[in-house]
Amino acid sequence: MDLRQLRYFATLAETLNFHRAAERLHISQPPLTVAIRRLEEELGTRLFDRESRGVRLTDAGRAALPAARATLEQAALFRSIAQQGQQGERGLISVGFVGSAINAALPRILPAFRARYPEVDLRLEEMTSVSICAALAARQLDVGLVRLPLMDPGDFEVAVIERDRLVVALPANHALAGDHELALADLAGEPLVLHGAVSVLRSMVLLACRQAGFTPRIAQEATQVQTILSLVQSGLGIALVPSAMAGTVPEGVRLMPLTDPIHVEMGVAARRDAGGLARNFVATACAAGDT
Incomplete structure (x- = not known):
């Protein structure tokens, strides 16, 4: 038994006429007749009583028809979902992001992505750029929001956002x-x-300080920018952070510009062989970028 046979059965049950059913199915009548006969032989029961003007459903046929229609509907749904998955319109996407993406990049990208691809589930994980690249290479992530330039560019496509x-x-x-x-x-x-x-960011800060003629006195270290700002708030030192953090600066901390600015970039990275989910996320991130 296959979907073709079920489709033939359901169509004949609707028309109750081999000729009209064959026309609707865009086939000739003999293959339809053979397919129905083989289906009945496989089931061990007649689905139709043949009459001079057409056919009528037997008790077995009437009982089986709802199940046949439901199976065809599920098959159509399966096909649609698979096609949506192939096109990146349904499924689960894993996104790694650096902490500073929370302040501007993610609030721009996520609403736009969810609005355009409501059937896609997002799994977000805060990481460093180095960890994101390693996870992308290991296929543990689909896409990443990273600080540029990448220390190990790998086999990734990267766009500045x-x-x-x-x-x-x-x-x-x-x-x-x-x-x-x-x-x-x-x-x-x-x-x-x-x-x-x-x-x-660590490498850029250390290099900039050396170029300015001094080696910084490192008082404290932290992984996340928000933690760094909290340590500054506590009076443990000063820090160099992206200006995008201005919206989340804790009370008692002031941000001041540099006369010799240090420019930084954020990018969206994905493997070159990325599927539709990652490609759609990258396209959305680029469209929502502030570049």
Whole structure:
């Protein structure tokens, strides 16, 4: 028994005439007659009584018809879902993101993606850019929001979705907080709260300090930018953070621009062989970007 036989059976049950059923199915009558006879032989019972002007359903045929229709509807649903999955319109997508994406990138991207692809479930995980790249390579993630440039670009396609700059975060009562802007060299000797994990921002801050002529005095380390700001709030040091964090700066912390700005970028990364889900997320992220 196969779906073709069930479709033939349901169509004949609706028309009660082999000729009209064959026309509706766009086949000739003999294959339809053979298919129905073989179905009846397989079931061991007649589904139709043949009459001079057509056919009529037997008790077995009437009983089986609802199940046949339900099976055909489920098969059509299965086909539709599979096609939606292939096109990236249904399924589960795993997205890794760096902490600073919470402030601007994710609030832009997620509503747009959910509105366009309501049948897609999202699994979000906060990670460092290095961890995201490793998870992408291991196929544990489908797509990632990462800080650029990537330390290990791997076999990924990357698009810039956000351009920003680093600013100085310091306690509002700090001696340097009275100025309008700061030179990076002004931070020499100040205790610095730095990203503890291997990260793009950590590398950029250390390189910028060296280029400004000093080696920073690292007082504390933390993985997430929000934690770094909380440590600054506690008076444990100053920090360099993306200006996009301005909306979530805790009370008692001031953000100040640098005279020699350090530009940073955020990108969306996916494997080159990514499927429809990841491609759709990347397209949505690019369309919602602020670049």
